[in-house]
Amino acid sequence: MSVGAPGIDFRDPGLPRRLHSAFAGLPPVVALRDGFWFVTRYDDVAALLKDRVRCGTDIHRVRGYDERRPFGAGSALERFQEGLLINLGAEDHRRVRGAFTPPFTRAAVGASMGALVAGLAAELVEALPDDGEVDWVAEVARPLPARVFASLFALPDDDVEQLMGLLHEDTVAIDVLLDPAIVDEDDLARGQAAMLGLVTYLEELAVARLAAPGDDLLSWLVGAYREGVLSWDDVLTQAMESLAAGTSTTQTLLSGMVEAFASAPGEWERVHDDPALVRPAVEEALRWVSPALTMGRVALEDFSLHGCAIREGDVLQCAVLVANRDPSVFPEPGVFDVAREPNRHVAFGGGVHTCLGAHVARLEAREVLTRAVARWSRIEVLEAELHPTLMIRTYKSMRVRMVGR
Numbered sequence: 571m572s573v574g575a576p577g578i579d580f581r582d583p584g585l586p587r588r589l590h591s592a593f594a595g596l597p598p599v600v601a602l603r604d605g606f607w608f609v610t611r612y613d614d615v616a617a618l619l620k621d622r623v624r625c626g627t628d629i630h631r632v633r634g635y636d637e638r639r640p641f642g643a644g645s646a647l648e649r650f651q652e653g654l655l656i657n658l659g660a661e662d663h664r665r666v667r668g669a670f671t672p673p674f675t676r677a678a679v680g681a682s683m684g685a686l687v688a689g690l691a692a693e694l695v696e697a698l699p700d701d702g703e704v705d706w707v708a709e710v711a712r713p714l715p716a717r718v719f720a721s722l723f724a725l726p727d728d729d730v731e732q733l734m735g736l737l738h739e740d741t742v743a744i745d746v747l748l749d750p751a752i753v754d755e756d757d758l759a760r761g762q763a764a765m766l767g768l769v770t771y772l773e774e775l776a777v778a779r780l781a782a783p784g785d786d787l788l789s790w791l792v793g794a795y796r797e798g799v800l801s802w803d804d805v806l807t808q809a810m811e812s813l814a815a816g817t818s819t820t821q822t823l824l825s826g827m828v829e830a831f832a833s834a835p836g837e838w839e840r841v842h843d844d845p846a847l848v849r850p851a852v853e854e855a856l857r858w859v860s861p862a863l864t865m866g867r868v869a870l871e872d873f874s875l876h877g878c879a880i881r882e883g884d885v886l887q888c889a890v891l892v893a894n895r896d897p898s899v900f901p902e903p904g905v906f907d908v909a910r911e912p913n914r915h916v917a918f919g920g921g922v923h924t925c926l927g928a929h930v931a932r933l934e935a936r937e938v939l940t941r942a943v944a945r946w947s948r949i950e951v952l953e954a955e956l957h958p959t960l961m962i963r964t965y966k967s968m969r970v971r972m973v974g975r
């Protein structure tokens with residue numbers, strides 16, 4: 571089996587660092603192996619993510635999936651992955667997403683999470699020195715989304731730190747979807763064991779909420795189970811999906827945003843001088859960082875794309891990161907411009923699957939950026955290390971030097 575497009579080896583641990591350049595200049599559609607395509611142009615990516623006729627997300631529609639069972643037949647990892655919103659067929663997706671959408675609308679996030687996120691961001695930023703060196707990932711980027719999740723689900727902060735460790739093993743294991751050859755058996759076994767740990771933890775908690783509901787999001791999900799809208803597995807999967815989809819991606823955004831500014835120091839001052847730029851700056855950071863490298867869709871019918879014969883059951887990986895650097899849509903895509911307008915990036919995907927937590931992630935980034943530009947005249951990045959995961963890029967650490975105003 572061939573691994574990767576010409577010049578791209580998914581097993582290269584240095585790949586996450588140079589993904590934009592690695593994929594730049596490739597044809598619009600690249601066959602990575604039989605039935606598995608990478609789509610790299612913005613217009614195609616944006617269209618396919620929304621397309622509900624030619625494409626879907628039901629993982630069982632992927633040719634050979636039910637025979638291969640790449641997550642491990644009967645494992646907790648398989649049970650969880652198959653229940654994710656992003657892997658459900660249209661009907662189940664509508665039901666589950668409908669039940670979990672109300673707390674995540676822009677208005678609901680603003681009303682119920684604004685003060686919480688602002689308070690947590692302030693606490694983390696204020697704990698740092700005016701001048702000095704810290705690990706930005708350990709001090710801000712990892713704890714903020716973890717504590718937001720802990721508050722929303724009413725969990726002790728310490729438990730979430732532990733859950734984040736387990737979650738990392740899952741992030742490693744999902745690369746099996748990109749290419750089974752890049753996840754070795756030990757990684758997969760660790761992913762499966764980690765998922766069992768996560769499910770067990772959340773299930774105990776969900777049982778407790780069934781007996782004594784609160785006003786947290788797990789109680790919300792348990793309430794939908796009580797009303798017969800969600801199954802018990804839906805409850806556990808959605809709790810896990812919020813943890814999985816919401817913490818590592820946001821951590822990557824909060825780290826990558828600082829790295830982007832460090833490479834364009836004038837932009838930091840622009841935001842400092844004009845706070846109205848915080849919002850567009852966060853959108854530009856999303857475009858620039860694109861924490862989720864790629865989003866998969868399965869072909870529901872045969873069709874042709876740029877002369878390539880796509881067959882029903884093929885996987886189309888929509889390369890979000892590459893699309894967000896498409897020069898035909900983003901002039902000077904390699905320039906980090908905090909006032910970029912328009913900026914219709916696809917960092918949160920598109921169509922009915924558009925990221926459920928987008929408003930939460932934006933809020934976290936805005937709160938951190940607002941406080942950071944006020945407090946420091948610059949943040950220099952001394953050393954940044956990424957985990958060698960591909961679907962979701964994550965930072966292991968990022969040593970920074972902050973210089974106070």
Ligand code: HEM
Nearest residue numbers: 655656815816819820823865918919920923925926927931
């Ligand atoms: C910077 C942070 C984030 C990024 C870049 C991100 C990115 C994405 C992307 C690309 C998708 C797939 C969309 C598609 O296939 O069209 C997605 C889906 C999803 N995200 Fe996020 N996400 C982030 C934060 C969050 C947060 C904070 C939460 C929850 C609290 C969350 C929950 C979800 C869920 C539940 C889905 C599945 C939606 C569906 O399939 O209907 N995400 N996200």
